[in-house]
Amino acid sequence: MTKYRFDQELSRRVAAEVEDIDQLAGLFFEAAETERKLPRTHNLQVKTSWPDVLPSVQLAYGYHELSVRPPPATSREVTRFDVAADILREIGPDDARLIWAVSVSAVRRARGPHWARLGKIMGLHPATVKRRFSRALMAIWYKMAYAD
Secondary structure (H helix, E strand, O other): OOOOOOOHHHHHHHHHHOOOHHHHHHHHHHHHHHHHHOOOOOOOOOOOOOOOOOOOOHHHHOOOOOOOOOOOOOHHHHHHHHHHHHHHHHOOHHHHHHHHHHHHHOOOOOOOOOHHHHHHHHOOOHHHHHHHHHHHHHHHHHHHHOOO
16 A cells, blocks of 8 residues: 655645545646646757748748647646646655656547556556556545645
């Protein structure tokens, strides 16, 4: 059985954000989505003093693929991201890695996490991955409810 120790302050912060275990899973899924909205730690673009010029006239009229960037993260999303990161910091590394992998696989996917792909990466059956994810969430929830 996994044993976690959470302080009352972290439990209070989590209780302010979620009301049940499904919302706890949603908190991690939202945090993974928010991570994609945050700016990079360093900019990979080359900075020059020349103005942006399109390389071809055909590209000026929308004949190419349009890449839409996600909107920047709101302060509420960043706060919830911080709560999720604090929870992951307090639990064991195996469960934290599993929860974050499941959360990242669910980003921008209507059908939820990609259990088969996660199972292949971890060398486990997809149902086992899903069961371990549910068990980790249950352990977090009950430790938060009964924090010292």
